Amino acid sequence: AEELVINSKKLSIAGQLAAGIAHEIRNPITAIKGFVQFMQSGSLQKQIYFDIISSEIERIEMILSELLILAKPQSVQYERKDIRMLIGQVTTLLGTQAIMNNVQIVTEFELETTHILCDENQLKQVCINFIKNAIEAMPKGGTIVIQLKSKDKENLLLRFIDQGFGIPEHILSRLGEPFYTTKEKGTGLGFMVSKKIIENHQGAIEVFSIENEGTTVEVSLPIAH
Ligand code: ADP
Ligand code: MG
Numbered sequence: 279a280e281e282l283v284i285n286s287k288k289l290s291i292a293g294q295l296a297a298g299i300a301h302e303i304r305n306p307i308t309a310i311k312g313f314v315q316f317m318q319s320g321s322l323q324k325q326i327y328f329d330i331i332s333s334e335i336e337r338i339e340m341i342l343s344e345l346l347i348l349a350k351p352q353s354v355q356y357e358r359k360d361i362r363m364l365i366g367q368v369t370t371l372l373g374t375q376a377i378m379n380n381v382q383i384v385t386e387f388e389l390e391t392t393h394i395l396c397d398e399n400q401l402k403q404v405c406i407n408f409i410k411n412a413i414e415a416m417p418k419g420g421t422i423v424i425q426l427k428s429k430d431k432e433n434l435l436l437r438f439i440d441q442g443f444g445i446p447e448h449i450l451s452r453l454g455e456p457f458y459t460t461k462e463k464g465t466g467l468g469f470m471v472s473k474k475i476i477e478n479h480q481g482a483i484e485v486f487s488i489e490n491e492g493t494t495v496e497v498s499l500p501i502a503h
Pocket of ligand 2: 407411
């Protein structure tokens with residue numbers, strides 16, 4: 279009976295996700311359809327419609343690209359990688375975005391063994407998600423500290439610490455729920471996808487946050503000795 283319960287729970291999560299995806303994609307498509315009809319009716323202000331249509335298409339692309347990270351298990355490749363190298367590449371990648379937002383990214387690596395068994399692209403995606411969330415939480419700018427420490431003999435800790443507006447309790451409890459976002463241009467998929475990826479790597483995520491002070495996202499991952 280227990281197995282049955284677990285199965286039906288899984289199904290309902292898949293069902294929930296499917297309903298969410300359908301809903302999230304139908305909204306921009308409905309908007310696009312409406313504006314195309316407007317344009318067919320011979321209105322003159324075409325430029326506005328083009329802008330709305332392309333931003334709605336961008337939204338669909340964003341949603342799909344985040345979901346595709348999860349939907350491609352066949353391309354997952356676990357290799358021994360130095361996590362410092364991975365973080366270095368991600369911070370370089372996000373450097374311009376950080377500067378444009380007045381954000382400084384600082385790394386603190388206090389670790390002897392820094393190798394993990396991972397799918398490089400997926401793990402980079404996780405880091406990108408958490409750094410982007412940190413940047414978006416500091417509209418006036420600030421510092422993001424990326425910390426690497428040892429947790430115990432078997433695991434390391436990777437922390438993303440920001441000085442942003444923090445996460446109130448009612449949002450904290452909904453983190454990881456698909457499509458839950460407080461941002462106008464958010465997808466609400468970053469956290470869910472990241473959590474899933476970390477769990478696939480036998481790791482775990484914890485979030486600590488104080489409103490108006492900042493948030494720490496703590497990822498633990500097994501060390502590859
Ligand atoms: P998105 O970034 O598209 O909104 P996420 O799944 O990445 O989706 O995050 C979900 C929500 O969690 C965000 O909309 C935001 O409210 C909150 N959140 C996540 N990370 C942070 C952070 N570092 N500081 C403040 N709020 C955060
Ligand atoms: Mg995000």
